[in-house]
Amino acid sequence: MIDSSPETARGEDRLVGSDRVLVVLRVLAEHPEGIGLEEMAKAVGSPKPTAHRALAALRRAGFASQDGRGRYVLGDDFLRLAFAHHEARPDHVRIRPALVRLAARFGETAHYAVLDGREVVYRAKVDPPSGAVRLTSTVGGRNPAHNTGVGKLLLAWALPDDAAVTAWVDQAPLERRTPRTKVSAGELAEELAAVRERGYAVDDQENEEGVTCLAVPAFLTSSTRPSGAVSVSALAYRTPLPSLVEAVPEIHAILREP
Template sequence: MTGQGRETTDGTVGRTLAVLDLVAAFGRPVRFAEILPVAGLPKATLYRFLQALTHQDMLAYDDDRQTYAPGMRLVRLAHAAWAQSSLAPLAQEVLDRLAVDLGQTVHLAQLDNGAVLYVDKRNAKLPVEMFAQSGKVGPAYCTGVGKAMLAHLPEDKLAAALSRQSYHAHTPNSLTSAEALRAELVRIRERGYALDDEEHETGIACIAAPILSGTGRVLGAISVTTTTATTSRAQLLALAGPVTQAAAQIAATADTWRFPEHKQA
């Protein structure tokens, strides 16, 4: 569905949630005067949406500082989503074991409207500062986990996801067109894993594998991330086996797992 079609069908609810996303994107408590220039809404409309979100505890308003921030209701919802909708609880043991065995940083991610949502992470023995953190949203076209998931989407969903990519050149190695990305996705499907060859951050490289259901549906992706200063390309490629095996283990768990049913007293 196009952005315009979605706005029409979602109406006020969609516009209100867009304001919630906007406040959260600041990454800090924010004043009304800061939100207004970027909201694209009349002053009275924006104020009404902010009031509604505050009354529903989706936003918290600080009277002293006159700022808005994500509310505690979102924290409760996030915990519920993490437990019921993310792969993180099912993948914990696999992530723990892979991180210990390899001594490298391990990421678990899922697709969210064409972007990468990092849902869990294990740090290396010697942690390295990088963009990817649990809860962060990143681009799909220039990350290992993103490309691993895109490569296995059906054509209609892939086309929609590709249309949402910015194709910004984060580094000289970034793919900057849908055509270049599609060619790379073909290679990823053939070999079973994806690489981030310093495409998102200079000096950071990773190898990633998709987590697929028994029917081939994309559930998520797992990656091992390291630095080009400490790991050669050959050493990175040697991790393809452990990464794809870990992805298969998570997929098997996800296929057989059923959310515990509530037992009536």
């Protein structure tokens, strides 16, 4: 029984009941449009009275409610708890599951980085599965923003036009890490304009010879401004940059996965 009292229910019955309530909660989450009692009973493989008792327990806790049609939906209290918990988690913790998926999919290193002045700081890193050559980047490490994919992605938002780019470049000379590094205001302005138009940034061996990178925005705290950038950084001989560019829609899809 789901709502057996401690005095009359055996320990294993309480465990089964708790499990059933959690299954009902999961089914509710899978039906944002609402679900009827009969549908719920079928979904959890229980008689309607049993499913109803589980829903009643969730309603008492504020974790379920009924809409105007009598269908069951997640309760506002549950949503408030979920969103409050999600917002309280550090951004690098929230993004890590996506980085794990990206590293596994491409067999390359995935990063999450934020902009700090003229540099990017790596907040999270997931290496590819064992056996692959790994990059030397470290969590907490820094790189100049202008020669990295994550940096250029975030600069494109921070410097909205050519005038802003020129003023930023004039503040200090840009380091040339490789022969491909863009160090003039004109080159960087052209690059950032392209980033704004296509929605992603690339590092074509501009920070380190032999290493390419593709970066996309991560909207963890706002739907209009990225909190940071996610990148797939690869050895150029193993994963050429054009193959990463072709995979941009897939990268976005992986980031959207729950």
